[in-house]
Amino acid sequence: MQHQSQPMPDPDSDDTNVAVRVDRISKIFQGNEDEVRALDEVSVSIRRNEFFTLLGPSGCGKTTLLRVIAGFEPPTMGALYLGGRDISRLPPNQRPVNTVFQNYALFPHMSVANNIAFGLEMLGKSKGEIQTTVYDMLKLVQMEHLKARRTSEISGGQQQRVALARALAPQPEVLLLDEPLSALDLKLRRDMQIELKRLQHETGITFIFVTHDQEEALTMSDRIAVMSAGKILQVGTPREIYERPAERFVANFIGESNFLDAALSGGAVRLKAGGPAFAATPPKGVADGEVSILVRPEHGRVRMGAATEGELPATISNVVYSGEATTVHLRLATGETFKAKMSNTPAEDGGSMVQGAEAALSIAPGAVTVLKD
Amino acid sequence: MAQAPDTPLAPGALEHELEQADSRSRWLLSLPAIVIITLFATAPLLVMVLYSFLTPGDYGNVIWKFSTEGWTNVLMQRDIFDDTLIWADAHLSIFWRSVKLSLITTLLTLIFGLPTAWFVATRPKGQRELWLFLVTVPFWTNLLVRTIAIQELIRAEGVINNVLIFLHIIDEPIQMMFTDFAIGFGMTYVYLPLMVLPVYAAVEKLDFRLVEAAHDLYASRWTAFRRIILPMIKPGIIAGSILVFIPCLGAYVTPRVLGGGKNLMFGNLIELQFGAGRNWPLGAALSFTLMAIVMVALVYYVRLTSREEKTDV
Numbered sequence: 001m002q003h004q005s006q007p008m009p010d011p012d013s014d015d016t017n018v019a020v021r022v023d024r025i026s027k028i029f030q031g032n033e034d035e036v037r038a039l040d041e042v043s044v045s046i047r048r049n050e051f052f053t054l055l056g057p058s059g060c061g062k063t064t065l066l067r068v069i070a071g072f073e074p075p076t077m078g079a080l081y082l083g084g085r086d087i088s089r090l091p092p093n094q095r096p097v098n099t100v101f102q103n104y105a106l107f108p109h110m111s112v113a114n115n116i117a118f119g120l121e122m123l124g125k126s127k128g129e130i131q132t133t134v135y136d137m138l139k140l141v142q143m144e145h146l147k148a149r150r151t152s153e154i155s156g157g158q159q160q161r162v163a164l165a166r167a168l169a170p171q172p173e174v175l176l177l178d179e180p181l182s183a184l185d186l187k188l189r190r191d192m193q194i195e196l197k198r199l200q201h202e203t204g205i206t207f208i209f210v211t212h213d214q215e216e217a218l219t220m221s222d223r224i225a226v227m228s229a230g231k232i233l234q235v236g237t238p239r240e241i242y243e244r245p246a247e248r249f250v251a252n253f254i255g256e257s258n259f260l261d262a263a264l265s266g267g268a269v270r271l272k273a274g275g276p277a278f279a280a281t282p283p284k285g286v287a288d289g290e291v292s293i294l295v296r297p298e299h300g301r302v303r304m305g306a307a308t309e310g311e312l313p314a315t316i317s318n319v320v321y322s323g324e325a326t327t328v329h330l331r332l333a334t335g336e337t338f339k340a341k342m343s344n345t346p347a348e349d350g351g352s353m354v355q356g357a358e359a360a361l362s363i364a365p366g367a368v369t370v371l372k373d
Numbered sequence: 374m375a376q377a378p379d380t381p382l383a384p385g386a387l388e389h390e391l392e393q394a395d396s397r398s399r400w401l402l403s404l405p406a407i408v409i410i411t412l413f414a415t416a417p418l419l420v421m422v423l424y425s426f427l428t429p430g431d432y433g434n435v436i437w438k439f440s441t442e443g444w445t446n447v448l449m450q451r452d453i454f455d456d457t458l459i460w461a462d463a464h465l466s467i468f469w470r471s472v473k474l475s476l477i478t479t480l481l482t483l484i485f486g487l488p489t490a491w492f493v494a495t496r497p498k499g500q501r502e503l504w505l506f507l508v509t510v511p512f513w514t515n516l517l518v519r520t521i522a523i524q525e526l527i528r529a530e531g532v533i534n535n536v537l538i539f540l541h542i543i544d545e546p547i548q549m550m551f552t553d554f555a556i557g558f559g560m561t562y563v564y565l566p567l568m569v570l571p572v573y574a575a576v577e578k579l580d581f582r583l584v585e586a587a588h589d590l591y592a593s594r595w596t597a598f599r600r601i602i603l604p605m606i607k608p609g610i611i612a613g614s615i616l617v618f619i620p621c622l623g624a625y626v627t628p629r630v631l632g633g634g635k636n637l638m639f640g641n642l643i644e645l646q647f648g649a650g651r652n653w654p655l656g657a658a659l660s661f662t663l664m665a666i667v668m669v670a671l672v673y674y675v676r677l678t679s680r681e682e683k684t685d686v
Contacts, residue, residue: 099589101586
């Protein structure tokens, strides 16, 4: 974490630290009658050795951005830099960038080993070097025993590993991963998440990972870019994105959210529904007055009985038990709803809540985030 | 099955009976197919086998007298003076000419057909049917008519020569009719759709993401074509080559119209025996020789081309 008292130079302004710089790239697809703006002046810098995730719903432009970086789609406008070099016009086979495709795109007429060797062969490596690298890669993804198999004869998880090994073998500067885990079942997916983190750590290659799964993004990434409608809404660490989302869309897309109306004045937020004033740093461009604020469900605490000083009066409208936690649905004095997630530990005991009863809600200090919209 | 319905059946007897009924109905159901195959494929072939071992009649047809003359005449001739068998390579040289021309034609249809199939397969989904229809349009016209149309193009006073003379590119018409060029040109035109269609089917199924993956792994366009696309569409190319090569080898309308009398192909040779030559047994023997060679060559070709890329890492 950066110290806020000590102003540091922006790490992204220095090209030696940046693996990929996307500079105001737009991509417009020409339809029959209309045009689709898949990317709208997107700018982002991805640092070296970073696990960077592009997160967003389908159609947000994340895959298009990945394809622009890979070289499959020329950008309509803007420029793309790799290690400070403008590669916007280079064809994909001249970019030191490799891709793990969503459906793996393994060559079905070749063996596992020949798939992995393909990129090295194309680079004109010597036979001895190819053999050594292929062997190393097979070991890295634990597939030595299946090297002679055809790619149609191995399971989905194994195909996934081969696709990874094939893309890593030429030692690219940047590895692009297009929703590589989406075809796997939940358990395999969890394993591969850890595996991917390990591979990134061991190889030291910059990973750019595309996903629509917010949990995947939060657990794996060093930094996340949240995208919507061809734009990047926010870039930050998983913690920043989750705890300090800049916009309602980001908050809504990642995790569960309570949105409440409030009034902002001089760095203090007062909820319409009552309770104390909260200290909050509003994002740039938000003036004093009416604002929307976000409170995550786990930051609300519910107590049966009438509200006292510092609490918000509420009525329990529903109690949902889900194993390790209980979600208490509340109706506040303003008619707004609030979901509070309480763990089922003896200390917090969400299980004691009674539907229809009067309750008091307290919100943890520092848990209030002012949103841009 | 003399068993009365109410007597208890021995264990397994019912199953046995059901099985028999099952196989009976299966026979009954496949009967139409068997009749059709016998009537239209097996029987004519058997008739030809029979004919090849009979004696030619004076006015065509056959005389019911056993003879192996039809088969010996495939490669040999009787000396007209002392009736000894002497080696004759006339049929063999015609056969080689046919093979050569058929191979060239197959290659040409591939050279023209592959880009055509590629073009059609890469059109947007709604447009492909139209392009495919256009490819098959020549099929709607009679072969003879189409061949004569080609003659109109390439003959001495034909369209091509007239245009070239008009443009002062040549002074005298080029002799194209009655050459091997004419036959190759005509057969390429006639059999092109037979190459385009199977290759189109293969290209249409091609997963273009594999091509992207190859480019991503530093393959140039040409290398991606050679290492990824070509192996993937090979079944279509093999099918197309077979569909073109075999009818080419037996073609007789096109060589006859465009090649004239002296540029015989094997198809013409066979036709000749059943027509002016009045030697049906020889014609039948020649047909079977051709068929046998084609079958052996086919098996060899398919084996050769369907070999998988070997693992060498």
